[in-house]
Amino acid sequence: MPKVKKVNFALLGLGKLGSGFYKVYEQKRDSIKQETGFELNLKKILVKNLHFKRQAYIDKTFLTTNIDDILNDPSIDVVIDAIGGVEPVFSILKKVIDQGIHIISANRTLLASKMHTISQLVQEKNILLLPESSMGGGVPIISTLRHDLVANNVKAVVGILSGTSNFILSKMAEEKIDLKTALKSSNLMKMAESLSVIDYEGTDAAQKVSILAAGAFGLKINYLDIPASGISDISLFDIQCADEFGYEIKPLAILKQSPDFFEIRIHPTFVPKGHPITLIKGDQNAYFVQTDLIGEYMIYGRGIGAEAASSLLLRDLVAAGSVTRAHSSRRREYRINWNHKPILPIEDIISAYYIRFPCIDEPGVVGKITTALGNANINLTSAHAEVDKKLHPDIGYVHILVESAPEHAVMEAIKTVEEMDILKGHAKLFRILRSSK
Numbered sequence: 001m002p003k004v005k006k007v008n009f010a011l012l013g014l015g016k017l018g019s020g021f022y023k024v025y026e027q028k029r030d031s032i033k034q035e036t037g038f039e040l041n042l043k044k045i046l047v048k049n050l051h052f053k054r055q056a057y058i059d060k061t062f063l064t065t066n067i068d069d070i071l072n073d074p075s076i077d078v079v080i081d082a083i084g085g086v087e088p089v090f091s092i093l094k095k096v097i098d099q100g101i102h103i104i105s106a107n108r109t110l111l112a113s114k115m116h117t118i119s120q121l122v123q124e125k126n127i128l129l130l131p132e133s134s135m136g137g138g139v140p141i142i143s144t145l146r147h148d149l150v151a152n153n154v155k156a157v158v159g160i161l162s163g164t165s166n167f168i169l170s171k172m173a174e175e176k177i178d179l180k181t182a183l184k185s186s187n188l189m190k191m192a193e194s195l196s197v198i199d200y201e202g203t204d205a206a207q208k209v210s211i212l213a214a215g216a217f218g219l220k221i222n223y224l225d226i227p228a229s230g231i232s233d234i235s236l237f238d239i240q241c242a243d244e245f246g247y248e249i250k251p252l253a254i255l256k257q258s259p260d261f262f263e264i265r266i267h268p269t270f271v272p273k274g275h276p277i278t279l280i281k282g283d284q285n286a287y288f289v290q291t292d293l294i295g296e297y298m299i300y301g302r303g304i305g306a307e308a309a310s311s312l313l314l315r316d317l318v319a320a321g322s323v324t325r326a327h328s329s330r331r332r333e334y335r336i337n338w339n340h341k342p343i344l345p346i347e348d349i350i351s352a353y354y355i356r357f358p359c360i361d362e363p364g365v366v367g368k369i370t371t372a373l374g375n376a377n378i379n380l381t382s383a384h385a386e387v388d389k390k391l392h393p394d395i396g397y398v399h400i401l402v403e404s405a406p407e408h409a410v411m412e413a414i415k416t417v418e419e420m421d422i423l424k425g426h427a428k429l430f431r432i433l434r435s436s437k
């Protein structure tokens, strides 16, 4: 066995994540010591309410409500933030940083808005900020991009960052049910126990991708500035149309890098059937990465829950332990080099599209729509009219596939069509992920 080094740490918060982590830590600490030579040693747990009833397996002598008990213990090397929210945690962490204690943060809300500030503070103190557990789940994407793929030029990361949204869309497709019925699934209720909300509008995914963008690419972006839409507007008819044209709808976060700019956005996307990311059906997080040296690479794993996050928390404790040794040069590996490349506004992206127009059932409608798109210099891959008197007695649908066009041109053309008095509702648009082949 290698020489043993103690890593003393404190845990902030003992809720769903904190208590789940405690259990996994107790189960794994011996094998981690055996494997790595680091003896992970919990010293204190900060909670809000000392008298709150805790799980039987928790040793209550660790508990404190006073952060000074942690700040004034010079043996503590690392703090894990498992509280949540911005304040008072941000103020607490500033004090922790002042003491030169490394920070592992699972706090998504905090990092999604304050990652840049916190990383500057830790840099001034030459300590670590390890943010990966805040992404939800246990899939190590930031460290994979930063360390394992360091020699690669990463062109794109396409992720499923909302396991519940992905589960709901998969269930709708498999069982041919609408969103409302899928939401009643007992499995979904079980998953949602570890979440305060289901990510209908893509906000959680926006928080996660902002942390990924900062941690892996040095991209400074507030999650509120990321164009994000969730699954609240997806109908069974959308899923059936996707299927008919050879696609599945997936809730994707897309982060692309070109020499001059980044693209970053979150939206339900038409993904060609057979694309590796369509294999992800349940509550998993997945990342499909495209690089110059290894081509395509995908990792996935449990996207929800304290057990999965604890996998990263324990890994980060070992990482923090390894830089508390004399090897201070290793700290640079974890430092974010901020990137000043601009982010392309979503109106300027170039994408493939599926657009569906609900129309009056009259001759000439398809011609009017394709002419409007043609006038906007949009080349169509196909235009297909459909009238289903049984399902939609009063409406004809025109389905359009566009191979590649600037988003602003597509939006302008849709506006022109909507002004023509031939529609029986709004057009529906999905961006298409190009095939990985």
Ligand SMILES: NC(=O)c1ccc[n+]([C@@H]2O[C@H](COP(=O)([O-])OP(=O)(O)OC[C@H]3O[C@@H](n4cnc5c(N)ncnc54)[C@H](OP(=O)(O)O)[C@@H]3O)[C@@H](O)[C@H]2O)c1
Pocket: 012, 013, 014, 015, 016, 017, 018, 046, 047, 048, 049, 050, 052, 081, 082, 083, 084, 085, 088, 106, 107, 108, 109, 133, 134, 135, 136, 137, 194, 304, 305, 306, 307, 309
């Ligand atoms: N739940 C998960 O599986 C998971 C996974 C990855 C990341 N996360 C992130 O981890 C964080 C915590 O999530 P959670 O689900 O564990 O939340 P939670 O169940 O609400 O637990 C929050 C904990 O923080 C403590 N706390 C709250 N305010 C405090 C204060 N002012 N001072 C000291 N302690 C305080 C609470 O103490 P009391 O117990 O005394 O009330 C409680 O133990 C969030 O940022 C979440 O996004 C959670």
